[in-house]
Amino acid sequence: MTGFSTDQIHAGAGPEGEFGARITPIYLSAGFVFDDFDHAEARFAGTEAGYVYSRINNPTNAAVEKKIAHLEGGTGAILVGSGQAAVTVGLLGVLKAGDHFLSAPSIYEGTRSLFRDNFGRFGIEVEFIEDPLDLDEWRAKIRPATRLLYGEAIPNPKNDLIDFEAIAGLAHEHGLPFAIDSTVPTPYLFRPIDFGADIVVHSASKFLAGQGASLGGVVVDAGRFDWAARPDLFPHLAESVDGADGPSFTEKFGKQAYFAFTRGVIASRLGPSLSPFNAFLLQQGLETLSLRLERHASNALAIARWLESRPEVESVDYPGLESNPSYALAQKYLPRGAGSVFAFTLAAGKPAARAVIDSVEVFTRMTHIGDVRSLILHPSTTTHHRLPREERESAGITDGLVRLSVGLEDADDLIADLEQALDALATGSTGAKAPTGRRITTTDEAVPVL
Numbered sequence: 001m002t003g004f005s006t007d008q009i010h011a012g013a014g015p016e017g018e019f020g021a022r023i024t025p026i027y028l029s030a031g032f033v034f035d036d037f038d039h040a041e042a043r044f045a046g047t048e049a050g051y052v053y054s055r056i057n058n059p060t061n062a063a064v065e066k067k068i069a070h071l072e073g074g075t076g077a078i079l080v081g082s083g084q085a086a087v088t089v090g091l092l093g094v095l096k097a098g099d100h101f102l103s104a105p106s107i108y109e110g111t112r113s114l115f116r117d118n119f120g121r122f123g124i125e126v127e128f129i130e131d132p133l134d135l136d137e138w139r140a141k142i143r144p145a146t147r148l149l150y151g152e153a154i155p156n157p158k159n160d161l162i163d164f165e166a167i168a169g170l171a172h173e174h175g176l177p178f179a180i181d182s183t184v185p186t187p188y189l190f191r192p193i194d195f196g197a198d199i200v201v202h203s204a205s206k207f208l209a210g211q212g213a214s215l216g217g218v219v220v221d222a223g224r225f226d227w228a229a230r231p232d233l234f235p236h237l238a239e240s241v242d243g244a245d246g247p248s249f250t251e252k253f254g255k256q257a258y259f260a261f262t263r264g265v266i267a268s269r270l271g272p273s274l275s276p277f278n279a280f281l282l283q284q285g286l287e288t289l290s291l292r293l294e295r296h297a298s299n300a301l302a303i304a305r306w307l308e309s310r311p312e313v314e315s316v317d318y319p320g321l322e323s324n325p326s327y328a329l330a331q332k333y334l335p336r337g338a339g340s341v342f343a344f345t346l347a348a349g350k351p352a353a354r355a356v357i358d359s360v361e362v363f364t365r366m367t368h369i370g371d372v373r374s375l376i377l378h379p380s381t382t383t384h385h386r387l388p389r390e391e392r393e394s395a396g397i398t399d400g401l402v403r404l405s406v407g408l409e410d411a412d413d414l415i416a417d418l419e420q421a422l423d424a425l426a427t428g429s430t431g432a433k434a435p436t437g438r439r440i441t442t443t444d445e446a447v448p449v450l
């Protein structure tokens with residue numbers, strides 16, 4: 001077995017095409033030619049493997065799918081246009097109207113709204129666990145209509161880890177799949193499938209691509225879940241693929257039934273396809289994943305330790321710190337590093353957060369994570385602004401909380417940047433450094449971010 005750094009370069013890639021290009025090229029073509037009448041028929045019947053139309057499959061995307069499936073330890077991957085598309089497609093491969101599912105409480109806000117509002121409109125009910133470390137609460141909330149358990153690998157901004165192995169065990173006891181959004185650690189820091197996850201989703205817009213330029217998403221199937229064991233729970237997989245008389249997904253695809261359904265019925269029909277151009281950028285990013293994640297994590301740990309020593313800082317939510325409640329879980333699940341997206345809380349609340357955010361010069365004020373650049377944001381007035389104050393504060397998103405996505409710059413420069421921002425707080429000289437000013441906006445449409 002080869003190591004991760006070897007695999008991130010070689011898995012899924014092969015000498016390609018008639019010119020022998022070493023890197024899988026961008027096959028930016030809507031469709032693929034049929035040699036003759038019979039060829040077209042065979043491609044449509046699925047009796048011959050090959051490409052038909054880029055919404056369904058594409059050679060550039062397929063190479064990246066193979067690479068990611070390999071790195072995650074899964075049997076297949078489906079690339080889609082964004083992380084939100086990956087969560088949607090990945091879960092709609094399991095859930096239908098009338099179903100219920102359980103989610104850990106600390107999840108990406110876009111996903112929370114997707115579950116509550118959009119899935120709610122489809123008649124799919126989400127229920128959030130209050131204390132995800134209490135296995136009895138998960139157990140007590142499983143009902144006859146429950147079809148899936150869901151959580152995030154390193155939830156941001158609080159980094160409050162869950163016990164993946166325990167929750168996976170509980171899901172399987174009840175014949176249910178366990179799905180994990182593993183955007184923040186990436187397979188280099190954590191492989192959810194090794195600890196029992198059945199479905200892994202990612203926003204590839206973050207660390208997987210790494211450059212902060214392109215969006216993308218991916219659904220990975222562990223290929224282990226026995227969908228045929230409970231046809232009453234997953235009737236869509238126990239039903240015919242091709243009309244009343246054909247075999248069911250489970251008969252035809254066995255443990256790949258979910259994957260075949262999710263690709264063929266969900267992803268390709270809803271149509272959130274990833275452009276082969278973006279797949280190519282993702283491919284370039286993946287080849288350096290381990291190097292980047294090592295640096296992200298070591299920078300983050302250095303900054304977290306430094307922040308913890310500062311008197312202006314009340315707390316630092318980084319599970320790589322011994323003082324953090326998730327430290328023991330991080331030691332078990334994240335031995336290579338605890339990621340690089342975390343928050344710290346300024347004792348002096350919102351005015352201090354405003355001053356620090358307006359004073360940084362190396363950090364960029366932006367909503368995104370997993371960029372090569374270090375980013376800073378105030379969750380309570382941005383990503384979490386829609387939550388009622390009470391709900392926000394009970395989730396730990398207080399007015400003094402500042403989120404960092406630590407990039408790949410020199411740790412000393414990042415610390416120096418935060419130091420001058422915190423020092424300015426003490427001397428009251430904030431705001432003196434006029435921020436760069438507002439950009440001229442090139443759209444006249446102000447879209448509220450919900």
Ligand SMILES: *Cc1c(COP(=O)(O)O)cnc(C)c1O
Pocket residue numbers: 082083084085108110111152181183184202203204205206215216217369
């Ligand atoms: C960003 C993010 C998403 C959404 O991904 P997009 O690519 O922005 O659609 C989902 N989950 C997590 C954990 C994320 O950080």
